[in-house]
Amino acid sequence: MPRYGVVLCMVAAVLASACASDKVPAEQAVKAAEAAVAAVGAEAAKLVPDQAKALDAALASVKDKLAKSEYKAVLAEAPAIASKATEVAAAAAAKKAELTKSWEALSAGLPQMVAAVQSRIDILSQSKKLPATLTQAKFDAAKAGLAEATKGWEEATAAFKNGAWADALAKGQVVKAKTVEALEALGMPVPPAAKS
Amino acid sequence: MSDKPAAKAGGGDAWDATQWHEVVKGDTLWKIAEHYYGDGNLYPKIFEANRDALKDPNKIRIGQRLRIP
Numbered sequence: 001m002p003r004y005g006v007v008l009c010m011v012a013a014v015l016a017s018a019c020a021s022d023k024v025p026a027e028q029a030v031k032a033a034e035a036a037v038a039a040v041g042a043e044a045a046k047l048v049p050d051q052a053k054a055l056d057a058a059l060a061s062v063k064d065k066l067a068k069s070e071y072k073a074v075l076a077e078a079p080a081i082a083s084k085a086t087e088v089a090a091a092a093a094a095k096k097a098e099l100t101k102s103w104e105a106l107s108a109g110l111p112q113m114v115a116a117v118q119s120r121i122d123i124l125s126q127s128k129k130l131p132a133t134l135t136q137a138k139f140d141a142a143k144a145g146l147a148e149a150t151k152g153w154e155e156a157t158a159a160f161k162n163g164a165w166a167d168a169l170a171k172g173q174v175v176k177a178k179t180v181e182a183l184e185a186l187g188m189p190v191p192p193a194a195k196s
Numbered sequence: 197m198s199d200k201p202a203a204k205a206g207g208g209d210a211w212d213a214t215q216w217h218e219v220v221k222g223d224t225l226w227k228i229a230e231h232y233y234g235d236g237n238l239y240p241k242i243f244e245a246n247r248d249a250l251k252d253p254n255k256i257r258i259g260q261r262l263r264i265p
Contacts, residue, residue: 109211116213119265123233123241131234183213193210 022071029078030066033059036085044092046163047099051088058084099165106172107157109193110179114153117146117182124186131187138185145182149175215264219256232264241265 037059044052058081065073121143124130130139152175160168180194217228225243226236233241243253245265250256 109209112209112211113213116215116265120215123238123265127233127235127238129234131230131232134234188213188215191209191211191213194213 022075023069026066026071026074026078029075030062033062033078033081033085036082040085040089040092043096043163044088046165047092047095048088051091055081055084055088096165099169102169103160103165103172105193106169106176107160109191110153110172110176113179113183113191113194114146114149114175116188117142117149117179117186120186120188121146133187134185142182142185145178145185149178149182152178217262217264219258219260219262221258223256223258225253225256228262228264 037055040052040055044055058077062074062078062081065077121139124134124139130136152171156168156171156175159165159171176194180190183190183194215232217232219228225239229239229242230236239253242262242264243250245263249260249262256262
C-alpha cells in the first residue's frame with residue numbers, strides 16, 4: 001500500500017510539473033497572438049468587419065482558456081491566430097485598395113456631372129419660359145435633385161476623409177443616381193460612366 | 197426648311213455630361229437657344245461656351261458641333 005501511495009504521489013508531481021511547464025509557453029503564445037491581432041490595425045474592423053470580429057473572438061477564446069489554465073488548448077489554438085491575422089490584414093488592404101480605386105473614379109467624374117446640371121439649371125432659371133420639352137414639374141424636380149446631390153456629395157467626401165470608405169462610396173452612388181435623374185428630367189445626356 | 201435642332205450627347209470623357217448640338221440648315225444660335233432654353237435671348241450662353249469655335253454669333257456652319265451649357 002505505501003508503495004502505491006508513493007507511486008501515486010510521484011505521478012501527481014509529474015503531472016503538476018507538466019501543467020506548470022505548459023503555462024509559460026501558453027502565456028507566450030497568447031502574447032504573440034495579441035501582438036499579431038494588434039498589428040492588423042483598427043481599419044480592418046471598418047473594411048472587413050466579419051473577419052475582424054472572428055479574429056477578435058478567437059483571441060478572446062484563447063485568453064479565456066489561458067485564464068482557466070487550459071494550457072494545452074491554448075497552445076493548440078493560439079498559433080493559428082497569428083496566421084489568421086495575416087490573412088485578415090491582407091483582406092483589409094485589398095478591400096481598401098478596391099474602395100479607394102472606386103472612390104477615385106467617382107470623385108474624378110461625378111463633380112463635373114453635377115456642374116453640368118448646375119449650369120443648365122442656372123441658365124434655365126434666367127429663361128422667360130421653359131423649353132417645350134421641359135415641364136415646370138420636371139424642372140422643379142431637377143432643382144431639388146441637384147440640391148440633394150450637392151449636399152450628398154459633401155457628406156460622401158467627409159465620410160471618405162474620415163476613413164468610412166464603404167459609406168462614402170454608398171453615398172456617392174446615391175449622388176450619382178440623383179444626378180442622373182436630374183439630367184434625364186432636363187433632357188440632357190447621361191454620360192456612359194453614370195449608366196453603370 | 198430647317199429640321200428640328202439635332203441633339204447629341206457625349207464627349208471623350210466617360211463622365212462628360214456636355215450636351216452637343218449639330219448645326220443643321222436653318223439653325224441660328226437664337227433658334228438653338230429657343231429649343232434648349234425656351235428663350236432665344238439666351239443665345240449668348242451658347243456663344244460664350246463655344247468661343248473656341250465661334251468668332252461671330254451670327255455665323256455658324258452646317259455640321260458644326262456646339263456645346264449647349
